[in-house]
Every structure is written in C-alpha cells, then in structure tokens.
Amino acid sequence: MTLLRLEPRGEASRAMVYLTPLIAVALTLVSGFLLFWAMGFDPVKALHAFFIEPVSSVRGVGELAVKATPLVLCAIGLAIGFRANVWNIGAEGQLTLGAIVGGGIALAFYGEGGWWLLPLMIVGGMVGGALWAAIPAFLRIRFNASEILTSLMLNYVAMHLLNYLMHGPYRDPEGFAFPESRLFEADAVMPLLVAGTRVHLGSLFALLAVAGGWFLMARTFIGFQIKVIGLTPTAAGYAGFKQTRIIWLTLLLSGALAGLAGLGEVAGPIGQLNPTISPGYGYTAIIVAFLGRLHPVGILLAGFLMALSFIGGEAAQIALGLPKAITGVFQGMLLFFLLATDVLIRYRLRFGAKTAPKTIAGRAAA
Amino acid sequence: MSADLALIGPVLAAMLTAATPLLFAALGELVVEKSGVLNLGVEGMMLVGAVCGFAVTAQTGSSSAGFAVAALAGAGTAALFGVLTLLLLANQVATGLALTLFGVGLSALIGQGFVGIPIPDVPELNIPGLTDLPVIGKALFGQDVVVYLGLAMVPAVHWFLYGTRRGLILRAVGENHAAAHALGYKVIRIRFLAVLFGGAMSGIAGAYLSLDYTPMWAEGITAGRGWIALALVVFATWKPGRVLLGAWLFGGVTIAQLHVQGLGIDIPSQLLSMLPYLATVVVLVLISRDIARIRLNAPASLGKVFHPDA
Numbered sequence: 001m002t003l004l005r006l007e008p009r010g011e012a013s014r015a016m017v018y019l020t021p022l023i024a025v026a027l028t029l030v031s032g033f034l035l036f037w038a039m040g041f042d043p044v045k046a047l048h049a050f051f052i053e054p055v056s057s058v059r060g061v062g063e064l065a066v067k068a069t070p071l072v073l074c075a076i077g078l079a080i081g082f083r084a085n086v087w088n089i090g091a092e093g094q095l096t097l098g099a100i101v102g103g104g105i106a107l108a109f110y111g112e113g114g115w116w117l118l119p120l121m122i123v124g125g126m127v128g129g130a131l132w133a134a135i136p137a138f139l140r141i142r143f144n145a146s147e148i149l150t151s152l153m154l155n156y157v158a159m160h161l162l163n164y165l166m167h168g169p170y171r172d173p174e175g176f177a178f179p180e181s182r183l184f185e186a187d188a189v190m191p192l193l194v195a196g197t198r199v200h201l202g203s204l205f206a207l208l209a210v211a212g213g214w215f216l217m218a219r220t221f222i223g224f225q226i227k228v229i230g231l232t233p234t235a236a237g238y239a240g241f242k243q244t245r246i247i248w249l250t251l252l253l254s255g256a257l258a259g260l261a262g263l264g265e266v267a268g269p270i271g272q273l274n275p276t277i278s279p280g281y282g283y284t285a286i287i288v289a290f291l292g293r294l295h296p297v298g299i300l301l302a303g304f305l306m307a308l309s310f311i312g313g314e315a316a317q318i319a320l321g322l323p324k325a326i327t328g329v330f331q332g333m334l335l336f337f338l339l340a341t342d343v344l345i346r347y348r349l350r351f352g353a354k355t356a357p358k359t360i361a362g363r364a365a366a
Numbered sequence: 367m368s369a370d371l372a373l374i375g376p377v378l379a380a381m382l383t384a385a386t387p388l389l390f391a392a393l394g395e396l397v398v399e400k401s402g403v404l405n406l407g408v409e410g411m412m413l414v415g416a417v418c419g420f421a422v423t424a425q426t427g428s429s430s431a432g433f434a435v436a437a438l439a440g441a442g443t444a445a446l447f448g449v450l451t452l453l454l455l456a457n458q459v460a461t462g463l464a465l466t467l468f469g470v471g472l473s474a475l476i477g478q479g480f481v482g483i484p485i486p487d488v489p490e491l492n493i494p495g496l497t498d499l500p501v502i503g504k505a506l507f508g509q510d511v512v513v514y515l516g517l518a519m520v521p522a523v524h525w526f527l528y529g530t531r532r533g534l535i536l537r538a539v540g541e542n543h544a545a546a547h548a549l550g551y552k553v554i555r556i557r558f559l560a561v562l563f564g565g566a567m568s569g570i571a572g573a574y575l576s577l578d579y580t581p582m583w584a585e586g587i588t589a590g591r592g593w594i595a596l597a598l599v600v601f602a603t604w605k606p607g608r609v610l611l612g613a614w615l616f617g618g619v620t621i622a623q624l625h626v627q628g629l630g631i632d633i634p635s636q637l638l639s640m641l642p643y644l645a646t647v648v649v650l651v652l653i654s655r656d657i658a659r660i661r662l663n664a665p666a667s668l669g670k671v672f673h674p675d676a
C-alpha cells in the first residue's frame with residue numbers, strides 16, 4: 001500500500017548530518033525561485049538581487065559580518081542549551097536587556113567617559129542578559145515552570161520595557177521628543193576592526209564565542225554532562241550529573257551571550273538606543289542554531305547564511321520593491337526543509353511495500 | 367444608576383471579547399496535546415489565519431467567508447507541522463518554533479496590501495428583550511456570534527474528549543501511543559486529525575482578532591496570544607472547562623490594563639502593556655509548582671516521537 005516508507009538505519013548517518021543543511025538550502029532556493037515567479041518577479045533577477053548583489057563588494061561582505069555577529073553570539077548560547085534540552089527561546093529579550101543595561105551605562109556616564117567605559121558596558125550588557133535569563137532558570141528549577149513559555153513571555157516584557165525607557169528615562173533631552181537616546185560618545189562605541197566597513201569588536205567576540213563554545217562542548221567535563229543530559233536524562237541521573245546546575249549554567253551563559261550581542265548592536269552599528277534595536281535576531285538565532293547542527297563551527301557558517309537573508313531582504317526591497325517580509329518566509333522555509341530532511345540522518349527512504357520480516361531461523365541461516 | 371454600575375456592562379463585554387481568541391486557540395491546542403502532540407506553532411497559525419481571513423473578508427465583504435478561509439488556512443499550516451513531525455518524525459519543539467517563525471513572515475507577506483483597509487462588521491447577536499436588558503443585556507446577549515461559538519466549543523470539546531468513543535481513543539493515543547498502536551488504532555492518522563483541528567481553531571482565533579477585535583490587519587497582530595494560549599492549556603491542566611476560566615482571567619487582565627489608565631492612575635502605558643505577559647508567567651508558576659498534579663494530568667506521550675517500526 002505505502003509506496004514510500006521510512007526504514008530505521010542501524011546507525012545514524014554521518015554523511016547526512018553534513019548533507020541535510022545543504023539539501024535544505026538548495027530546496028529553499030528552489031522554493032524561492034517558485035515564490036518569486038508566482039509573485040510576478042523575474043526569479044533569476046530577484047535571487048541575484050537577494051543573494052549575490054549584496055555581497056559583491058567589500059562593504060557588503062563587511063555588512064554580512066556585522067549582521068552575523070549578533071546571530072552567532074545568540075546561537076552559540078542557545079545551541080549549548082538545546083543540547084541539554086533547555087529550550088531558551090528568550091534570546092530576543094536577553095539581547096534587549098543587554099542593550100538596556102549596557103547602553104544605560106553609556107548614558108549614565110555621558111560626558112564623563114574614559115577608557116574604562118566600554119569594558120564596563122560590555123560587562124553590564126552580559127550581566128543584564130544573564131539576569132534576564134536567570135528568571136526562567138529560577139522558575140524552571142524552583143517551580144517547574146516551562147522555560148519555553150516563561151523565556152518567551154519575557155521577550156514581550158523586555159520589548160515593552162525598552163519602549164518605556166525610550167519614551168521616558170532614556171530619551172535624548174535634546175531630541176525633540178523622538179523615542180531615541182543620545183548618540184553614544186566615542187568612549188562608548190565599539191572600535192572598528194576593518195577600515196571601510198562597519199565590522200566592529202563584537203565580531204571578534206563572536207569568534208571567541210565560537211572557539212569557547214567548541215572548547216566547552218568538546219573538551220570539558222561540563223560539556224560532556226550537557227550532552228549526556230540531553231541524550232539520556234536517566235543515564236545522567238544515574239551518573240550523578242546535577243540537572244539543576246546545567247540548567248543554570250546553560251541559561252546564564254546563553255543570556256550573557258545574547259546580552260553581549262545586544263550591547264554590540266547599540267554600541268556598534270546603531271550607536272544609540274532606540275525602540276527597534278533588533279529585527280528579530282534572537283528568534284533567527286534559533287534557526288541559526290539548528291541549521292548549524294548545534295555545533296559552534298556550523299553555527300558560524302549558518303550565521304553568515306542567515307545574515308545574508310537579512311541583507312538580501314533589504315537589498316531586494318530597495319532594488320526590486322520586494323516586500324521585506326520575504327526574509328522571514330525564507331528563514332522559516334529553510335528551517336522547515338532542514339527539519340524535514342533531518343529524517344534522513346536516522347532513517348532511509350524505501351520505495352515499495354515492506355518486505356516480510358526475517359524469521360529467527362532465516363537470520364541464523366544468513 | 368451610578369457611574370460604577372454603568373461600567374459593568376462594557377467591562378464584562380470587553381472581557382468576553384478579549385477572552386475569545388485565547389479560548390479558540392487554547393481549546394484547539396488542548397485537543398492536539400491530548401493526542402500526545404505539542405505544537406508550539408499556535409502563534410504562527412493564528413497569524414496566518416488572521417491575515418487570510420482578513421484578506422478574504424476585504425475582497426468578498428463576507429466575514430463568514432473570512433472565518434471559513436481562516437480555519438482552512440490554519441489547518442493548512444498545521445498540516446505542514448503534521449507532515450514534518452508525524453510523517454518525517456521531526457522534533458516537535460523545533461518544528462513548532464519553525465511554524466511560528468514561518469507564520470510571522472508569511473502573514474506579513476500576504477498582508478502587505480491589506481494594511482489600513484476597512485472591512486464590514488461581524489454580525490452581532492440580537493435577542494429582543496434579552497439584549498435590551500439594562501447593564502448586562504448588551505454584554506451577555508449582544509456580542510458577535512463568534513463569541514458564542516467560542517463559548518459553545520467548551521462543552522463541545524469536553525463532550526468529545528470525555529463522552530465519545532473517538533475522544534477516548536484520542537486520549538489513549540496521547541497517553542500511550544505504543545499501546546494504542548498495538549491495539550490497532552491508527553496513531554498517526556488520529557494525531558494528524560487532532561493537529562488539523564488545532565490549526566483550524568488557531569486560524570479562527572487569529573481571524574477573530576483581525577476581523578472583529580481590532581478590526582484591521584497589522585503585522586504581528588496576535589502579539590503573543592498564541593503563546594499565552596499554550597500557557598493556558600498548562601494552566602487548565604488539560605481540562606476544557608478550566609481553559610474557559612483561564613481565558614476569562616486573561617481577558618480580565620487585558621481589560622484591567624486599559625481601565626487602569628481610564629481611572630487616571632498614573633502608570634506609563636508601556637509598563638501596563640507588560641501585564642498580560644507577566645500574568646502568564648505568574649499563573650504558569652502557580653500551576654507548575656505542583657509537579658504531581660502536572661504529571662497526573664499531562665498526556666504521558668506529549669511531545670514524544672512515534673514511529674511504528676521503532
């Protein structure tokens with residue numbers, strides 16, 4: 001009856017682990033082609049404007065790194081949590097709190113800064129993000145409340161908090177009632193790394209996070225515990241691994257990294273606080289984490305790809321009048337295709353009806 | 367009649383309308399979770415339902431057509447989730463998140479031509495005599511028909527789950543899919559139907575926001591209500607009657623937030639807007655702290671992947 005069915009593989013396919021992200025990207029491009037065509041755009045021109053045009057200059061490649069920075073920072077932290085089955089989806093809120101605390105320090109010392117200001121902001125941003133992530137951690141451990149829902153709810157709370165601050169305490173006193181802060185002073189801005197681009201110190205932190213994330217997961221006992229808890233919680237229990245400690249650690253770590261990402265945005269490309277500091281980096285980072293196979297190096301590559309979808313969306317909007325929302329559709333499709341093709345890691349597709357199960361005698365003879 | 371008393375009618379009415387989208391979405395998700403599937407994509411399905419319902423109503427002028435298409439659109443996006451999680455055995459948490467991210471983008475794409483367009487009103491109930499009652503007449507008997515449909519869904523879902531054979535099978539699948547499979551029940555088919563139902567209900571919930579509650583289309587119009595609906599299912603410990611209670615509670619919080627400002631209490635509006643989300647966290651904490659109760663009521667196979675050969 002069934003023409004197509006799934007047969008479990010004896011062992012997870014290593015090749016498919018690396019192949020499925022590529023298959024997913026290819027399927028997304030094909031779907032994008034059809035989508036553009038259905039919307040009445042020249043698909044070849046649209047895809048070129050979306051994926052190639054934006055990165056065909058030094059400045060464009062620089063922008064790619066600028067956009068990839070917050071994505072990679074958030075995704076590294078999220079992925080470590082996902083490995084332990086800690087589903088922090090509040091990176092957007094943690095990023096916002098990092099910007100609020102770190103940026104608040106810049107505003108508090110406005111006009112009296114020094115070399116110490118930026119380091120203080122960086123620490124403040126990380127602490128802000130970590131404290132915001134500590135809320136779902138505490139509620140999960142103390143009250144068994146799902147961190148998925150609490151961390152997500154806090155995204156909305158953070159958004160309204162930022163909005164309140166921009167209309168109140170943080171507003172530029174000389175800003176004609178616009179909901180924006182003062183522009184940060186030179187002491188409070190991330191130094192640029194590459195001339196002619198906007199690539200800033202935050203990108204270096206992102207690379208450090210990639211290296212640190214890899215070291216933690218591949219070379220330390222804590223990383224081992226995280227993996228065991230995620231794969232077989234019962235075995236982890238017998239081994240005496242403390243789940244509460246891992247929940248604290250993964251949430252605080254991902255919160256701090258997301259906070260650093262938020263601080264990097266306001267002290268980097270934006271240069272001030274405003275109500276729209278993130279076009280959803282915290283949410284896209286979830287896709288980045290999965291697309292990167294929850295592996296730091298994979299995340300770095302996936303971060304660049306997702307950054308391209310942001311830049312491409314903007315470029316295509318300007319060049320062809322394509323709606324900006326198409327970025328979100330592309331990102332969603334990519335994750336769908338990835339999740340769909342991931343089945344190939346542990347199962348293989350078989351055509352035709354199921355063959356009769358081998359008898360014990362048959363197996364013995366073989 | 368004193369001014370305070372005159373306020374009861376409008377406050378009650380506003381509470382009922384604010385509760386309606388949560389009621390639809392949470393009841394739908396409750397059935398899905400009872401079958402053992404956790405679909406975190408409620409927010410995305412609501413958005414797709416909201417935009418499709420709005421687009422159809424704006425084009426045809428018929429709000430019933432709008433709601434029907436919204437239900438179909440919700441079920442359509444849910445089918446995507448069903449294929450991925452039930453047939454291709456993808457992780458339910460990740461796929462649900464993907465559905466929400468996808469729904470946010472897709473709804474914005476579809477809706478870009480519909481921002482700021484007016485649409486006709488949804489018909490309101492009018493029972494001569496009852497609707498004209500003072501104070502509460504309009505609130506209880508003069509609402510949009512969808513509000514009553516939502517209320518009717520509470521006993522309907524309860525009856526289906528606890529009063530019919532199909533409901534019993536659905537619950538059995540959610541408690542122990544291996545046993546249900548061994549007994550010969552089509553686990554995947556039953557779950558797929560539950561997921562479709564959940565999608566249709568989310569679609570209606572979204573359309574209620576864009577056609578009735580607001581009524582207009584704006585990007586991200588659901589503002590986290592899909593997530594609140596997910597929390598409501600936990601709050602209700604998977605019981606339909608308690609979903610109603612929870613929806614009213616949140617309707618009340620939403621309305622309180624508007625009326626506090628009306629009463630001249632000086633709290634910035636942005637801080638008041640946090641209330642529904644903070645209330646969700648508080649409620650979730652109060653319910654979840656009783657681990658035994660959650661364990662007793664949560665479907666035992668919730669979120670677990672099922673493959674007949676495995």
